[in-house]
Amino acid sequence: MANILIIDDSPTDVKIFSGALERAGHKVTSAGTAEAGIDAAHKSKPDLVLMDVIMPGMNGFQATRTLTKDPDTKAIPVLIVTTKSMQTDRMWGMRQGAKDVLVKPVSEKDLVERVNKFLVANG
Secondary structure (H helix, E strand, C coil), rough: EEEEEECCHHHHHHHHHHHHHHHHHEEEEEEECCHHHHHHHHHCCEEEEEECCCCCCCHHHHHHHHHHHHHCCCCCCCEEECCCCCHHHHHHHHCCCCCCEEECCCCHHHHHHHHHHHHHHCC
């Protein structure tokens, strides 16, 4: 079982992702803004972060860069989950330090497989 932090301002997406990950045996917490998510990551040191991109205030690209450049949180893999499906968005997300970019809507199977892949790689 891994501890996963979801940073997403959509309660619907948080509920969908949490349900899928909890059914796969993971413990899930969430934050509704990038700023709150960065604070939560520092406090709880999750095993993995799922990051939305389009949020009020700081966006997910900025938050990913903040987490992956900080010595305290840089070892935590960040997976971006976004509606932005352009190749340039994917490339930009990876340049910010994300391990992967998934496009919403993402199937439960794909979400769990990608999360588990990076948990194994990081564990």
